[in-house]
Amino acid sequence: MPELWMPGAERHDVGDHAPTDQQYPPRAIAHITWDRDASPAAPQDWVPFDDLVSYFTGSGRGDAPHLVWDPFSGRIAQLFPADSRSKSLVDDAGGTRTNRAGAVVIQIEAVFFPNCRRNGRVYGVLTDTPCAGWDRLHAWIASWGVPDVWPMGRPVDFTSRRDEYTWETRGGWYAHAHVPENDHQDPGPWPDFSTGSPPPSQPPPDGEIARYQVTIGGLRYGYGAHGEHVTLVGRALVAAGFGRHYTSGPGPDWTDADTLNYADYQRSLGYTGAAADGVPGEASLRRLLGRLPGERPAVSVAHLVAAARTDPGGGQGHRTYGTEVKIVEQALVDEGLLDPAWVDGSFGTRTVTAYAAWQRRLGYTGSAADGIPGHGSLSRLGDAHGFIVTE
Incomplete structure (x- = not known):
């Protein structure tokens, strides 16, 4: 089952959970907070994310969405679990229960208003911002079965378009401007589903820390x-x-x-x-x-042979291929053949002796158990201790 609380979001559970109407398809509703009126000629300062979170968890909890999203830093606060309705839509008595009409009805309030000013720069529409965090927000909502479609068209301006039949029969993403019984025109242009997978195309504004x-x-x-x-x-x-x-x-x-x-x-x-x-x-x-977590490390037979032939005569602690040698030394420690103090990346005499003991354990004798790694013995060690062997 998908996670009720979005991973990485700041949780501010306002309580008052209530089920959605499962006979409708899953949907997401896009809003902007539009908490100030501004114009290109008269921009106003952006209202901080924490102020909006405080509002929706306090006096404004009767209008609270599921998610409050800062498109500048990528911070996201979640106020309701995914399987509960939230409260950002007008819901006329006797009509479609707009806040509940869906297997999920996940509502997002982007902290934004047109022509907001932030650190001296004016942003006309939401898509002018970095849209930081959109990729993970979108991915979490998609995990709840909300399809990547806008049944009434992806919003590209502040034009309202409402059709109750489409709303009730088709799942996907809806603008606030698409929802029956409501008269708001937001959010205006909204990021495309294909955007946001890479990091933002611009750094966070001065003084902000990336939070995606x-x-x-x-x-x-x-x-x-x-x-x-x-x-x-x-x-x-x-x-x-x-x-x-x-x-x-x-x-x-x-x-x-x-x-x-x-x-x-x-x-x-x-x-x-x-x-x-x-x-x-x-x-x-x-x-x-050196490698990605979860990725099996690799050691080269040629590198290990070179180290085993060079390090013993190169002086105490000489390292020819230290990173790869340490992987093998740790495996020998785990086999009980080498003291942990000698996991130092140098294939010295103690490591040669320990490797020879490993070869004898596998049944090798004579010159085949001289402590110089071969592909067969090294592969057996790698299979037992989680590394792969290359030529």
């Missing part, structure tokens, strides 16, 4: 992500000298400190703008960790 997520190798990274892979990234950042924003941790929850530290790391690699906003990309993550 990406999926790499099946794992989530970015604000709100959780898991041991997050701890792994944090520890790697500290080890690489990019941990100055941590006051505690790192830990399994991706926080703003992780984002700021990762942005420092990205800039050290030469990334700029949106590519250095602190949310990982696959290339930078692979460079930081």
